[in-house]
Amino acid sequence: MFKKILIANRGEIAVRIIQACHELGITVVAVYSEADAQAQHVRLADEAVYLGPAAPSESYLRADLLINAACSTQCEAIHPGFGFLSENADFATAVQQAGLVFIGPQPETIRAMGSKTGARQVMAAAGVPIVPGYQDSPHEADLVAAAAKIGYPVLVKASAGGGGKGMRRVDQPQDLVEAIGAARREALKAFGDDQIYLEKYVRQPHHIEFQVFGDTHGQFFQLFERECSIQRRHQKIIEETPSPLLTPDLRQRMAEVALQAIQKIKYINAGTLEFLVDGATRDFYFLEMNTRLQVEHPITEMVVGVDLVKAQLRVASGEALTWSGLAQQGHAIECRIYAEDPTQQFLPSTGKLWRVIPPQGPNIRFDSGISSGDEVTRHYDPMLAKLIVWAENRAQAIRKLDWALRHTVILGEVTTNIAFLLAVVNHPAFAQGDTPTDFLDQHLLPWSAQTELPLEALIATALAETPVPMVAPSAQSADSYSPWLVSNRFRVGE
């Protein structure tokens, strides 16, 4: 097992990885930009190295600075987290060339799966069904003709893409060219690569992905599925497992396909195969493979009873995984809490966080990198936290999630999407498990919440202007020096 590693990431996932490392006795080096100098992940690490100004291009995306930081602090390995350079094959190669272990798959695998079009080819060759699409030519005329052949609606997607960026749905032929331009620009900015391809937009689609793992002792595992269909503009908001859509038979077939695929490509460490499942026909198609840990990995951890980050560390350090009898138990749901304003088209929100109080209770998990006093800036992804619950069944999990959301305190200049999440979680269609990827568009968007101030909030604000001391039971004491008999007002909690 490693003695010391560097985490090339920030926020919630950096905190998560620190947790796993410390449980395994691994010393952790964190990195931070100017904006993150007081961040939680920096405080929790054993050492921290300053990278540069806030912009990712000057800090978290600087492969050279990251590798230097790791070498100069005598680290043995680098964990890339997700996003940033986690799926950058050049970075993985550079890490290895510097004599460090890259905690993830081999660079060649990352490269092969990193091109969405390349991955489709590899999977098709491995006998995995893929979504009808077009990737042969980047020329406008060819794309227009191909889109007509696939049939509208089509999706324009970034080859180097992920996280929904650089993706556009096009319903009418006349909108295709503009969509291609916008997708290219967004992709260039987010990934440094403006290649795009076309894909059929599957109706009633469910986005269902399978967690997979391979180790260096020839073992391959699948850890079942995650249903990720509650999405807004292709960005996941709510994920759950097991998927209400899968029958045991369909789950079995998809699991076998996933297992065969990673055996064929000899996949090492954590990965996820994303599929699109047609809600009506139950046909499934390979979408893409993510060669890293996913944001929504906690729901798998809670339902299967594993620690995926520890497993990543074990595999990377050469140990054999000792899992057996992996099975799903109960139901887990995660929702992503974003710094955004659902009443303003979900525009990202920035500003000070005065107070953060996570909900607490049995089987309630709150993964975040934020604390009271933090400043949310425009430089990074606006996800503040992940709220995950586990219960014996789906109905109980939904009730628990509702409770936990209502008891989450994120108070500050930043607005969050919690009110929106509550509306989703309490929607009758969600209770039915009827969640194709257009769920939000169908039922809840455009969002126009009542932002009227409830009486409870208004009254409490007034009461809080002059707090009064509580009268304790022993105020009846005969002791004339008792502090409980002091009658002048004092303020608590200041």
Add this chain to the structure above:
Amino acid sequence: MTQRFYYQHGDDLQAVTLTTQADGLVRVMVGEQVYVVRPKQVSRDEVTFEFQGRVVTVHVAHAGPRRYVQYEGQSWQLERLAKLKKARPKMGDAASGQLTASMPGQVLALGVQLGQEVRAGEMLVLLEAMKMELRLAAPFAGRVTQVHCQVGQIVERGQVLVEISPHP
């Protein structure tokens, strides 16, 4: 003892009067309506009280005259006023013809120039922030009366970028 507070939320003004009774209950008047609440724990940060048969907890943060309030997962921003006065119109209301940056970012493109006639929905400014492109479009047909930004400029939240005035 009776206390009176005034708050502005968005365009709404509220007057709240609190009167502490001998039995420890508090009589609350919001506008014309009267309620009785039983405070259980009151501090500057957190208030727990009995209201209409339920026990309720609300979190409050203070910053100058501003009050950030959270209840049941949702939050609101209020401003405490010294006295009741006419509510100020909300800043940067697009309906007023002022197009503002809703968050800090960078101006990528300016679709118009001073004096230009624009149609409703026409793109005025393209902003980039948090790895996304945002289009600021004209809320109505009119003429560009002010341009307060240029391409490449970093802008702050609430900063007025372009002003248009409607056709008479």
